[in-house]
Amino acid sequence: MRIVACIKAAPEDQDIHVAPDRTLDLSRAAWKVGAYDLNAVEAGRRLVDEVGGELVGLSMGGEALAATKLRKDVLSRGLDRLVVVAGDPAGDALQTATALAAAVNEIGDVDLVLLGAGSADRYAQQVGTVLGALLGRPTLNAVDHLEVQRDHVRVERLLEDGVQVVDVPLPAVLAVTSGINTPRIAGMKDILAAGKKPVLEVTPPVGAPAATTRTVSVLAPEQKDRGRVLVEGTATEVAQQLAQFLKAL
């Protein structure tokens, strides 16, 4: 079985500097693979280990994807190889999914496309839903458990008010939850092996769809000024102070 796991690199939010006028400076931010995309990688690895096949990572983005460190990081989590498409990581769901769909078709013979719950920067949880429609394949989001049964996968889908058990014929597109598994932490051996795994750069499709929206502004929300009083001491002391504070509210 050939599985593609979609991963997006995004600027680390802790490194984003907010200026007094609330504009953002991303220039010093390190780019990292989205935490929830690793759940897709892990889910793919487990399936391939079980039924055999290949797990291919797929990422669309800019310069950040050229970094050896980032490539090694994601390859060390269980991918067999990585496919990189040059494109704008700030693109909307349709633009992103269009690039990913072309790459999935180019990779060829893909039985299952897995996505994370949401990207670290946009977190729209939408690229998978659009990708599935573009590829014309059965599509589900919020997949919390999955199991291959011959020509289909049986999944549990976590809704707000319950769980759906759904049979999904292959090939399919599935976005997983952040609770579906615990992504592995790469060991030294994995990181060394990652350096030898193939990375393929594919050319983006020509003629991207027009943007659906025009950005007016990207600003940090207004912050409330907090008291920032810090108390330290024995548990009894600090509990006394805290109780006093709470009773006075």
Place this chain on the structure above:
Amino acid sequence: MTEAWILVYDQEAGTALTRSARALADRVVAVSLGAGALATADLTLTVDVAPGTLVEAYARPVAALLAERGATLVLAGADVRGRLLAGQVAAHLGVSPVDVAGVVQASPLVVTHPAYGGVAVVTEEVTAPVAVLVVAAGAPGPAATPPVSGSSAVEASALEPEPGLVLVETRAKSGEQVNLASATRVVGVGRGFGAEADLDLARAVAAKLGAELACSRPIAEGVGWMPAERYVGVSGATIAPDLYLAVGISGQVQHLVGVRGAKVVVAINKDKNAPIFAHADLGVVGDLYEVLPALVAAL
């Protein structure tokens, strides 16, 4: 006259969605997938959903219907099904779904949504010929909208689902009613708790304070100690209590976004350098396993 279309598969959620739609348009037309007529809409197109069929299997025919009727504004809820339905309908209409946490203005349509885990708010104008919005609960604010009363006409619409997905079974969640949004005091627990049973320490404090219990996302989705409705943050609940007491929570921006509206924030954390302290009115440096029992005794 402006017209908004809403995608509905549940009466209650549909009513809430009508409210959001009325803030954007004069007339509201519902496409109801198996949920019957919606009293609050001006017109409902009812679609019978065959047993064993997911409502999302109607995405393509619904998109065709919307195109045929010249819909330019379509709203779906920001729940799991709403997201999939909206994303697929949008894709079939050749546009991207638009995430909406807030509405700045209706015409031209300008909306907001968070980005970078809540570090930023993006304001954007929808420029595509069709706007397919994924609307977070309460956006735009119901306060600004007139009372809902549609003339509720009904038309049956026969649509064929796409084959593929087979719904084998639906298991209802043992529905505990949580209403964090209206709680005046909230105690939030995080990964500082080592075991599920230890949450009783927080429950004891919450009982003394008359507070609701909430948590960080990993407590709900990582270890599953609490239901998802109880996690606070950019992808969870947004709360604005008088008091938020964060215990064993580091204070990542994704979590803090959900408590920005709190009047007073108090944090207990054993790490003096925990980011939460920069966002708290009062910070207590200490081990929760010692501080919480002492606090219960002192309250």
